[in-house]
Amino acid sequence: MNSMKHTSTCCKILLLVCLLLSLTGCSEKKVEKQIFAMDTYMTLNAYGKNAEAGLSDVIAAINAASAALDPEIEKSDVYALNHANGTPTVVSSLIANMLTTAKTVYEQTGGALDLTVYPIVKAWGFIDSQHTVPTTDQLEALKSVPCFDEVVVDINTVTMPDGTELSFGAVAKGALAEQSAQILKEYGVEHAYMSLGGNVQTVGLKPDGSKWRIGVQDPNNTSDYLGIVSIGEQAVVTSGSYQRYFEADGKTYHHIIDPATAAPAESGLVSVTIVCDSGTMADCLSTSMFILGEDAALAYRAQYGGFDMIMVTEDGRVIVTGDLEFEETADGYIYEYVA
Numbered sequence: 001m002n003s004m005k006h007t008s009t010c011c012k013i014l015l016l017v018c019l020l021l022s023l024t025g026c027s028e029k030k031v032e033k034q035i036f037a038m039d040t041y042m043t044l045n046a047y048g049k050n051a052e053a054g055l056s057d058v059i060a061a062i063n064a065a066s067a068a069l070d071p072e073i074e075k076s077d078v079y080a081l082n083h084a085n086g087t088p089t090v091v092s093s094l095i096a097n098m099l100t101t102a103k104t105v106y107e108q109t110g111g112a113l114d115l116t117v118y119p120i121v122k123a124w125g126f127i128d129s130q131h132t133v134p135t136t137d138q139l140e141a142l143k144s145v146p147c148f149d150e151v152v153v154d155i156n157t158v159t160m161p162d163g164t165e166l167s168f169g170a171v172a173k174g175a176l177a178e179q180s181a182q183i184l185k186e187y188g189v190e191h192a193y194m195s196l197g198g199n200v201q202t203v204g205l206k207p208d209g210s211k212w213r214i215g216v217q218d219p220n221n222t223s224d225y226l227g228i229v230s231i232g233e234q235a236v237v238t239s240g241s242y243q244r245y246f247e248a249d250g251k252t253y254h255h256i257i258d259p260a261t262a263a264p265a266e267s268g269l270v271s272v273t274i275v276c277d278s279g280t281m282a283d284c285l286s287t288s289m290f291i292l293g294e295d296a297a298l299a300y301r302a303q304y305g306g307f308d309m310i311m312v313t314e315d316g317r318v319i320v321t322g323d324l325e326f327e328e329t330a331d332g333y334i335y336e337y338v339a
Helices: 003-011 051-068 077-082 093-108 118-123 136-142 172-186 279-292 294-304
Strands: 030-037 040-047 152-154 157-159 192-196 199-203 212-218 221-231 235-240 245-248 251-254 269-276 308-313 317-321 325-328 334-338
Touching: 030 051, 040 051, 040 172, 051 093, 051 172, 051 192, 077 093, 093 152, 093 157, 093 172, 093 279, 118 136, 172 192, 172 199, 172 235, 172 279, 199 279, 212 235, 221 269, 221 308, 221 317, 235 279, 269 279, 279 294, 279 308, 294 308, 294 317
Parallel strands: 317 334
Antiparallel strands: 030 040, 040 192, 152 157, 192 199, 199 235, 212 221, 221 325, 235 269, 245 251, 269 308, 308 317
């Protein structure tokens, strides 16, 4: 089974999209496409006369990237990069942009986001679903694997130590959603929403001029929402521990790996939803803020800004930041709002 697809699915968790469209009297035709790529279902919607052509190009770009980003396919761009044996490698602008954004978050978070943890993810069995809990000695050895600080990005040329293995599961869908929005804009599309396996990116407002309403999945009841956030042209991305996990010896192990421990992050959080302008950044932040935990994530936002978030804690609190338009829809949580 495709390893990159599993990695993409592991690093980012499903948003339920609650797009309550009031389009009575709207003259713009809606075009909807559904595809399966990167081991997930994607829904693409756009409005206007160029929507059909724009979405055709979006689908072609997603399918091309899905093949190029698979680290286990020998003809893929990432496989070539991972087997360059330390030789500088020219990569696509998509890969270069993902690496540059991820490196920024890596440095700002003290290593919470690290795209070189792919061997660790494989060791836990989250790639082939052959789940296993590494021994203490194995974990100690795995801690030495991450080396993102040694990966050098110079425009479109990447150089990294021999043996390093990158995976873009923590950023790929967000980056592709952002790229898809740009493609649609080039076609003159002014209204669109896309959900790439739950990574949501919008273009403009809804055709009737109102905001998009995005449902955020309830970790304790995944068939329902814990709330609905109203947005304009933004990205909404969630990472959570409740979608991909396994149980062994009475303990649950989820897929979000803390590079510092080479084990599933124990941050006191169940999910983190990021709302910001960039899908690429939102994807990176949803994983890294989950690993940092509540206090450090709030401190990071206070220092760097540029996004809002919704954090769900293990003790049943929902923390909403900034001026997000957020509607509470689930019982059993304590909702807290911070500046």
